[in-house]
Amino acid sequence: MLKRVHFKPSYLPYLLVTPQIIVTLVFFFWPASQALYQSLLVEDAFGLSSKFVWFENFEDLFSDDLYFGAFKRTAFFSFMVAASSMSIALVLAGMADRVVKATLAYRTMLIWPYAVAPVIAGALWLFMFDPTLGIIAYVLDAFGYDWNHKLNGGEAMFLVIVAAAWKQVSYNFLFFLAAMQSIPKSLIEAAAIDGAGPARRFWTIIFPLITPTTFFLLVVNIVYAFFDTFGIIHAITQGGPAKATEILVYKVFNDGFIGLDLGGSAAQSVILMFIVIVITVIQFRFIEKKVEYQ
Amino acid sequence: MGNVSIHNIKKSYGKVEVLHGIDIDIADGEFVVIVGPSGCGKSTLLRMVAGLEAITSGEISIDDRIVNEVEPKDRNIAMVFQNYALYPHMSVFDNMAYGLKLQKIAKAEIRARVEEVAKTLQLGEFLKRKPRQLSGGQRQRVAMGRAIVREPSVFLFDEPLSNLDAKLRVQMRLEIKKLQRRLGVTSLYVTHDQIEAMTMADRLIVLNDGIAEQIGTPMELYDEPASQFVGGFIGSPSMNFIAVELKNETIHIGNTTIPCPDHLLYTGPAILGVRPENFKLPDSGFREMNLNIDVVEKLGADTLVHGKISGCVEDIVVKLPGNVEIENQSALRIAVDLSKLLLFDPGTGRRVGRN
Numbered sequence A: 001m002l003k004r005v006h007f008k009p010s011y012l013p014y015l016l017v018t019p020q021i022i023v024t025l026v027f028f029f030w031p032a033s034q035a036l037y038q039s040l041l042v043e044d045a046f047g048l049s050s051k052f053v054w055f056e057n058f059e060d061l062f063s064d065d066l067y068f069g070a071f072k073r074t075a076f077f078s079f080m081v082a083a084s085s086m087s088i089a090l091v092l093a094g095m096a097d098r099v100v101k102a103t104l105a106y107r108t109m110l111i112w113p114y115a116v117a118p119v120i121a122g123a124l125w126l127f128m129f130d131p132t133l134g135i136i137a138y139v140l141d142a143f144g145y146d147w148n149h150k151l152n153g154g155e156a157m158f159l160v161i162v163a164a165a166w167k168q169v170s171y172n173f174l175f176f177l178a179a180m181q182s183i184p185k186s187l188i189e190a191a192a193i194d195g196a197g198p199a200r201r202f203w204t205i206i207f208p209l210i211t212p213t214t215f216f217l218l219v220v221n222i223v224y225a226f227f228d229t230f231g232i233i234h235a236i237t238q239g240g241p242a243k244a245t246e247i248l249v250y251k252v253f254n255d256g257f258i259g260l261d262l263g264g265s266a267a268q269s270v271i272l273m274f275i276v277i278v279i280t281v282i283q284f285r286f287i288e289k290k291v292e293y294q
Numbered sequence B: 001m002g003n004v005s006i007h008n009i010k011k012s013y014g015k016v017e018v019l020h021g022i023d024i025d026i027a028d029g030e031f032v033v034i035v036g037p038s039g040c041g042k043s044t045l046l047r048m049v050a051g052l053e054a055i056t057s058g059e060i061s062i063d064d065r066i067v068n069e070v071e072p073k074d075r076n077i078a079m080v081f082q083n084y085a086l087y088p089h090m091s092v093f094d095n096m097a098y099g100l101k102l103q104k105i106a107k108a109e110i111r112a113r114v115e116e117v118a119k120t121l122q123l124g125e126f127l128k129r130k131p132r133q134l135s136g137g138q139r140q141r142v143a144m145g146r147a148i149v150r151e152p153s154v155f156l157f158d159e160p161l162s163n164l165d166a167k168l169r170v171q172m173r174l175e176i177k178k179l180q181r182r183l184g185v186t187s188l189y190v191t192h193d194q195i196e197a198m199t200m201a202d203r204l205i206v207l208n209d210g211i212a213e214q215i216g217t218p219m220e221l222y223d224e225p226a227s228q229f230v231g232g233f234i235g236s237p238s239m240n241f242i243a244v245e246l247k248n249e250t251i252h253i254g255n256t257t258i259p260c261p262d263h264l265l266y267t268g269p270a271i272l273g274v275r276p277e278n279f280k281l282p283d284s285g286f287r288e289m290n291l292n293i294d295v296v297e298k299l300g301a302d303t304l305v306h307g308k309i310s311g312c313v314e315d316i317v318v319k320l321p322g323n324v325e326i327e328n329q330s331a332l333r334i335a336v337d338l339s340k341l342l343l344f345d346p347g348t349g350r351r352v353g354r355n
């Protein structure tokens, strides 16, 4: 029989978790509840009075083609950011895993972009691709390509994807590398003896064994692309040209603070909140199960 | 076919040399065991044969072909790892078929070969399982199966039994030996366990600090160890070593003197090596000595008596039959089989005085 240990009741534990609870309440629950409440109101044109309208804001959104446009754009943007940053990170990690000398130097350099703030990252890429000043735009011009993301929506989308993906490569790289290095070396050696070359070993042994990490990163990257890329877009395109790069978070900001449609903006953030909750649940399910292996 | 020749093989990691020139020729079908204490370079040597470790200098050939620069997959070898190295995301079948698939062998033939090997290893019912759903012994057999199914000309084993419990280890070492006999495939087997080495090997290489102390059959190593290290390493309980002095055709052991047997030709201080089983209770008077008893261990079939020969400082072990009556005695008269005595140089540890 195990005996449960009883401690004297003490206030200390409560005291210790209080700051965290206060932070969560003030910065998460309170705004979230405000958003929920706001999403059920409609303000008049001057912002002087508001009216309770139940789910009218949501109904408006779901019948709004612009909103669905932003949804599709966000899906494309997230997919491209996640796919490109993860595949670049995977290749880099695959190579770093085989590097024997100067490992630390490589890793340190590869981690730097992660420390760059989103707005700065945006500004960095903006400068390089600036149609009149940017070095890359200049090089493209030399090849006869007339780059102007301020006019061309496709180019603008490309640019924000590159900037957003670039920043996330480091993070993905770290996780991929750690996952690869936790695979016992003898497995790779056994495969080498069995006749598999480096590429075959990667696809038949290493890649399947890091699936849990890949799933985890996929979720993290999608969440990142959905929510953390605001700064990058704000710095590079402000959602333009002609809403070509206006993803959902940016639309929340645009409609709420620029368009002053607070109710509609709140309804959009409630929908985003719902998406995060769903993604988080999926992630927990997968992480809990450790995705099949081990 | 299937012969391996290792010629003056050296290995350095940076400035540190861990193998100092190993030579051995292994005949086709021979079972050779590399044995030695942990860290002596056994795995390194085996991995060089496998092609997993670069060769610093020297030459390795397999099937009469120098393989120094040949990729592991082209050496026609199969290896069983200590941790089995099974692919955790593949079924037992896929684990065994992996190498065959890469050789582009027809599906039907792969299936036939894997199933046949699985049958001989009693793995038939587990083919669909993942490695994590198997016991240690079953995993070990899958690792064996993966090696066998490729029909290589050489098997390499790196301590394949050391993750099993004692009973299973004894059973598996017998199975591996039987299998190797039946298949007749040249095998190079690494272990730190001298009993495993003795029971399995056609020939043994005793490695010590990157040097091959001795190469020979188990009985050669047991009867004629080339050095104190080999004498002490082979045999259980270990050989006893006692500092003695030889002069005028007698051996002075502590305060006892015994006649020097004909096969020993030496004068001066030396280390006397006597196996515990070469002691016996006295029968004919001379060459007896006095043993001060510390502990008596009754093992049933044998009795191990631990103590010191009077006048000596070394702890020794004497192995006597299980039925001897030793009741609360503090001393015992014992005799030694003179024909089995060995002498070693106190400085170098090499065998001396061989007539």
Ligand SMILES: Nc1ncnc2c1ncn2[C@@H]1O[C@H](COP(=O)(O)OP(=O)(O)O)[C@@H](O)[C@H]1O
Pocket (backbone or CB within 6 Å): B013, B018, B036, B037, B038, B039, B040, B041, B042, B043, B044, B045
């Ligand atoms: N990759 C390595 N780098 C440096 N030293 C190594 C490396 N691998 C093994 N060694 C050294 O080589 C020696 C022999 O190792 P090993 O062959 O694994 O010993 P064993 O298998 O006999 O226990 C050890 O002293 C070990 O520290």
Ligand SMILES: [Mg+2]
Pocket (backbone or CB within 6 Å): B042, B043, B044
């Ligand atoms: Mg080893």
